Amino acid sequence: MATEASAIEQTVAEAERALRGYSGHDVPDDKLLRDCVHCGMCLPTCPTYRLTGSEASSPRGRLWMMRAVADGRLDLLDDAFDEQMYQCLNCRACEAVCPSGVQYGPLVEAARSQLEQHRPRPAWQRVARRVALRFPFDDVRRMRAMVSGLKLYQRSPLPGLLRKSGILRLLRLETLEAMVPPVREPALISGEESWEPDAATNRAHLFNGCVMSTVFSDVNRAAGRSLAHNGYATNVPARQQCCGALFVHAGMMDEARRLARINIDAFESAGEGKIVVTAAGCGAALKEYDHLLKDDASYRIRAKAFSDRVVDVSELLGTGDLVQPGGDVSLDVTFQEPCHLAHAQRISRQPRTILEAIPGLTLTEMRESSLCCGSAGIYNIIRRDMADGLGDRKAESVRDTGVSTVVTANPGCHMQLRTSLRRNGVEADVIHIAQLLDRAYGGQHAAERGDWAFTRGDAPHQSTGKS
Amino acid sequence: MDRTQLIADLERICGPTNVRSVPSDLLVYEYDGSVDGAVDTERPLAVVLPDSTEQVSAVVKLASHNGIPVVARGAGTGLSGGAVARGGGIIIALTRMERVLRVDPVSRTALVEPGVINLELSQLVAGQGMFFAPDPSSQKACTIGGNVAENSGGPHCLKYGVTTNHILGLEVVLHDGDVVWIDAHGPGAAGLDLVAILVGSEGMLGIATKVLVRLMPSPDSVHVHLAAFGSMDDAAAAVTSIIGAGILPASLEMMDHLTIEAVEPAYHAGYPMDAAAVLLVEVDGTRQEVAETSDRIAALCREVGATSFRSAASPAEQELLWKGRKMALAAMGRLAPNYYLHDTVVPRTKLTETLQSVNDISRDFGLPIANVFHAGDGNLHPLMLFDRRRDGDVEKVLEASHALIHACIEVGGALSGEHGIGSEKRGYMELVFTRDDLVAMAGVKDAFDPRGLLNPEKVLPKGYVCGEVRALHNQAMAQKHGIHPM
Ligand SMILES: Cc1cc2nc3c(=O)[nH]c(=O)nc-3n(C[C@H](O)[C@H](O)[C@H](O)COP(=O)(O)OP(=O)(O)OC[C@H]3O[C@@H](n4cnc5c(N)ncnc54)[C@H](O)[C@@H]3O)c2cc1C
Ligand code: SF4
Ligand code: SF4
Numbered sequence: 001m002a003t004e005a006s007a008i009e010q011t012v013a014e015a016e017r018a019l020r021g022y023s024g025h026d027v028p029d030d031k032l033l034r035d036c037v038h039c040g041m042c043l044p045t046c047p048t049y050r051l052t053g054s055e056a057s058s059p060r061g062r063l064w065m066m067r068a069v070a071d072g073r074l075d076l077l078d079d080a081f082d083e084q085m086y087q088c089l090n091c092r093a094c095e096a097v098c099p100s101g102v103q104y105g106p107l108v109e110a111a112r113s114q115l116e117q118h119r120p121r122p123a124w125q126r127v128a129r130r131v132a133l134r135f136p137f138d139d140v141r142r143m144r145a146m147v148s149g150l151k152l153y154q155r156s157p158l159p160g161l162l163r164k165s166g167i168l169r170l171l172r173l174e175t176l177e178a179m180v181p182p183v184r185e186p187a188l189i190s191g192e193e194s195w196e197p198d199a200a201t202n203r204a205h206l207f208n209g210c211v212m213s214t215v216f217s218d219v220n221r222a223a224g225r226s227l228a229h230n231g232y233a234t235n236v237p238a239r240q241q242c243c244g245a246l247f248v249h250a251g252m253m254d255e256a257r258r259l260a261r262i263n264i265d266a267f268e269s270a271g272e273g274k275i276v277v278t279a280a281g282c283g284a285a286l287k288e289y290d291h292l293l294k295d296d297a298s299y300r301i302r303a304k305a306f307s308d309r310v311v312d313v314s315e316l317l318g319t320g321d322l323v324q325p326g327g328d329v330s331l332d333v334t335f336q337e338p339c340h341l342a343h344a345q346r347i348s349r350q351p352r353t354i355l356e357a358i359p360g361l362t363l364t365e366m367r368e369s370s371l372c373c374g375s376a377g378i379y380n381i382i383r384r385d386m387a388d389g390l391g392d393r394k395a396e397s398v399r400d401t402g403v404s405t406v407v408t409a410n411p412g413c414h415m416q417l418r419t420s421l422r423r424n425g426v427e428a429d430v431i432h433i434a435q436l437l438d439r440a441y442g443g444q445h446a447a448e449r450g451d452w453a454f455t456r457g458d459a460p461h462q463s464t465g466k467s
Numbered sequence: 468m469d470r471t472q473l474i475a476d477l478e479r480i481c482g483p484t485n486v487r488s489v490p491s492d493l494l495v496y497e498y499d500g501s502v503d504g505a506v507d508t509e510r511p512l513a514v515v516l517p518d519s520t521e522q523v524s525a526v527v528k529l530a531s532h533n534g535i536p537v538v539a540r541g542a543g544t545g546l547s548g549g550a551v552a553r554g555g556g557i558i559i560a561l562t563r564m565e566r567v568l569r570v571d572p573v574s575r576t577a578l579v580e581p582g583v584i585n586l587e588l589s590q591l592v593a594g595q596g597m598f599f600a601p602d603p604s605s606q607k608a609c610t611i612g613g614n615v616a617e618n619s620g621g622p623h624c625l626k627y628g629v630t631t632n633h634i635l636g637l638e639v640v641l642h643d644g645d646v647v648w649i650d651a652h653g654p655g656a657a658g659l660d661l662v663a664i665l666v667g668s669e670g671m672l673g674i675a676t677k678v679l680v681r682l683m684p685s686p687d688s689v690h691v692h693l694a695a696f697g698s699m700d701d702a703a704a705a706v707t708s709i710i711g712a713g714i715l716p717a718s719l720e721m722m723d724h725l726t727i728e729a730v731e732p733a734y735h736a737g738y739p740m741d742a743a744a745v746l747l748v749e750v751d752g753t754r755q756e757v758a759e760t761s762d763r764i765a766a767l768c769r770e771v772g773a774t775s776f777r778s779a780a781s782p783a784e785q786e787l788l789w790k791g792r793k794m795a796l797a798a799m800g801r802l803a804p805n806y807y808l809h810d811t812v813v814p815r816t817k818l819t820e821t822l823q824s825v826n827d828i829s830r831d832f833g834l835p836i837a838n839v840f841h842a843g844d845g846n847l848h849p850l851m852l853f854d855r856r857r858d859g860d861v862e863k864v865l866e867a868s869h870a871l872i873h874a875c876i877e878v879g880g881a882l883s884g885e886h887g888i889g890s891e892k893r894g895y896m897e898l899v900f901t902r903d904d905l906v907a908m909a910g911v912k913d914a915f916d917p918r919g920l921l922n923p924e925k926v927l928p929k930g931y932v933c934g935e936v937r938a939l940h941n942q943a944m945a946q947k948h949g950i951h952p953m
Binding site (some may be wrong): 034035036038039041042043044052053055056058059060061064065068073074075078080081097098100101102260320369 | 487489491492495498499500502503514516542543544550565570582584587605607608609659660710733767792794796797798799800801804805856
C-alpha cells in the first residue's frame, strides 16, 4: 500500500514537472486570479454556463483553470484549457456581478495571449488567423475596400444567385453573408466630415472604428448629428484606426498595442474634448488602453489620459441634459444591451433615458436583456453552435415582447441580432440607438433646416483642428 | 468494473456530451463555495449532467451496483464542502434540470426541478403576486435542490421560516436508484414525516429530482429601514427591544463596522461609514400595519441610542439597501484575499455576550473578524479575514475558529444555522452531540443508505460511518480507477 502510494506520488510529481505554466509577456496577474473566492455568484449570468450547465463553461470554472495552470496543476496547452479560454464570449457579465471585484476580462485576455504565444499551431492555421484578423482590421483602408466590394455585391444579383446555388453554404459564408446589413451610405472617412452647431458649447471627437465607419457609416453620421444637436462641435479625427478589440479578445496583444498607440497619437493631436464611441465593443477596449499599455513607459500615462476621455454616445447624451427631441417616432421597441456596454462599461441606465425621451416611442423590456446575444466580436463566426444557441434564445425573448424593432448599440450585436431574428422567423428590425435619436431630431433634414452646419470634404486641418 | 466501462455506461445513460471524465475536466468539480483551507478540494471519479429523473435513477443504480459513491450537486455555492466528492465518487450535477414544471396560483404551489435557481423562481411567479420565501444571500445563484439539502435560510426566514417550512413534497431517487414521491405532512397527518427528515439531510439520504414548493403571497406593502449605532451593544439592544416588544419584522439584519467598510465603497448602499453597526429592518404586511410597525421600530431604535434612522423611499432604494447586505459576504474579497465564514447560532439573549467573545478572539489571534448576521434569530456570521498565502495565517484561522465555536457552544449555541455541516464541521459534531445522539443519526443514515454510498464522509464524524474503513476502501478504488490525487 505504502509503496503503491509513493509510486503514484512519483508519477504525479513527474507529470507535474512536465506541465507547462505561464511565461513570456501578458501573464495572468496572480493577485487578480486569487481575488476569486469561488463563491459561484457569477454563474447564472454567464451565457455559456446557462446553455450548458457545465462548470467548466462558467466564469468560476475558467478562473479555477487559469489558477490551476499558475499553480502547475494543469498544462497550459491542455485542450480543455484552450477550449474554455476561447469558448468564453468575453462578454464580461461575470465581472459586472462579481461581489469580490474579480477583473475577469483582463485575466481571460492574458490567458489567451499565453495560448497565442505558446500554442504550436499548424502553419496554415497561423496564416489563416493572420489573414482573417490582421488583414481587415490592421488598416481601416483595407476594411473600406472590402466593404465597398461588399456593397457592390449586395446591389448586384449575385447574393440571390449564390444563395440559390448553395455555394455560400459550401464555403460556410452563409452566416457572414446574412449578418451584414445592406450598406446604405458611403464610408465615413476620418478627417473628412464634421458637424457644427450654431453655438457650440463643447467639443467631441468621434471614434470612427473600422466596421462602424464602413458598414455602419450611417450610424456614425447619425451620432455626429445628434451630438451637434446637443451642442457638441463634432469632428472625426484623421489618422485614427480600428480600436484593436478583436486582437485583444484573440490574445494578439502586440497587434492591439500597435493600433492603440496610433489612436492615442491621433486623438492627442485632435485636441481636447470627449472621445465619443458608437460601438460598445470599441468603447470598452478604448477605455482599457491604460491596462493594455501599462508596461509601455512612453505611452502609459498618455493611455490613461486617453481612456479617461472615452465615452459611449449614449453615456454622454443619456443624461438629464439631453436636448428634448421634437419629432415623433412611433415605434414599439425593446433594448438589447450590448455586453460591452452593460457589463464592461456598466452603462445601462443612460440608453434607456434616451429611449424614454423620444416622443411616441414605447419601450418594452425583454427577458434577459443583458444576456449575451452570441455575437461577441467574431465569436459568432468561429463558434457557430454556441452563438446560434444564444441567438435563438435572444430571438425568443424578442418574440415574446411583440415589438417591431430591437434597439442596440454595437455592430456585432446588430449583425448577430439580424441573423438570429431572421433564422427564427421573428419579424423585427434592428436599429442603433443613435439612429433612433437622430430620427427624433429630424435626421439629415434638420441640417437642411439649418440647425447646424454639416461640412464634408473640408481640408483635413479644419476637421481635426478647427472645431 | 473498470473505469473505461463505467464511463461508457454513464455516457450511454446521459449522452456522451453530458459526462466528464478526463482529469482536466474534473478539475472544476473539485470545489464548491467553501473557503479555501477549510474544506479540502478533491477530484471526483466522474461527473454526469443528467436531464431527467430517469437518468439520475439509472446513474445511481449503476453506481450502487458497483459500490461507487454518488454526490448530488446544485450550483456549488455550498459553504461546508457538501458538494465535494469525498473519496472520489460520481458527481451528479443537476444544473441542467432547471425546468419549472407547474405553477398553481390557486393553491400557491410550484413543482420544480432541483436545478431551478432560487431567485429565478421568485421572479417567475412575481407577476402572479407570489414569491418563494427562503432567500439565502446566494439566491441569485443557488438551486432549490441545494436549498432543500441544506435547509437554507435567509434574512426573511425570521418571519417566514426556513426552507423546510416551504417544501410540500419531494420526488427522491433513493440509494439503489428507486424513485419515490413523498408528501410533506399537513396538520393531522399520521405516520412519519419523511419530507422533514429529507430536508436538511445534505444529500446523504437521497437525491431530490422534483420539488413541490409552497409560494407565499407578496405583501401589499414593504418598508426597509436602516438604523445606525455608535456601538455593537446598542445595535444588539435594539434587536432585543424590537423582538421584546412583540414585533416580528420580515427581517432584522446586523452588520458591523468592518462589514460596512467592505460593502459601502463597493455598492454605495448608503450605510454610514462612521457607524459601529447598522441594523437593516424590513417590515411587510398591509399598508396600515406596516406604517404603524415602522413607527414603533423607529422609536425603539432611537430609545436605545440609534445615531440615525433612515427609511428607503423607493423600491430602488430598498433594493440598494438590501444589496449591501446580500452582497456583504462576497464583498469581503475587497478587504482580504480570503475569508472563513462561520455560521453559528446562539440564543438571542446571548448575542451581546457572544459578540464580546468574538471581539476577544479577534484581538487574541490578531485576526480581523467582520460580523454580518441574521440578528433576529441569533444566527451569527463571523467572517475571519486572512491571506492564505501568508505564513501561519491558515493555522491561525483554524485555531481561532476552534475557539469561536467553543465560545458559541458554551452559551448554548448550535454549530450551523443554515450552511450545513458537510465535511467542514463534521469534526465538531462530537462537541455538541452525545454519542447516543450521533448513533441515532447514523441509524437514520443507515436506514436510507445502508452501504453509505450517498455523499459519504459528510456530517457524521469519523467512526460513526466506519469512516476509516471507508476511506481506505475509497482510496483503493480511486487507485483502481486511475484517479490520482493532485
Ligand atoms: C455568497 C454566499 C452567500 C450565502 N448565503 C447563504 C445564506 O444566507 N443562507 C444559507 O442558508 N446559505 C447561504 N449560502 C450557502 C449556499 O448558497 C446554500 O447552502 C445553498 O442552498 C446551496 O445551494 P447549491 O445549489 O449551491 O448547492 P450545492 O452547493 O451544489 O450543494 C449543497 C449540498 O446540497 C446537496 N444537494 C444539492 N442538490 C441536491 C439535490 N437535488 N438532492 C439532494 N442533495 C442535493 C449537495 O450534495 C451538497 O451536500 C451562501 C453561499 C454563498 C457562496
Ligand atoms: S468570479 Fe467573483 S462571483 Fe464568480 S466565483 Fe469568483 S468571486 Fe465569485
Ligand atoms: S465573460 Fe461572459 S462568457 Fe466569459 S465567463 Fe464571463 S460571463 Fe461567461
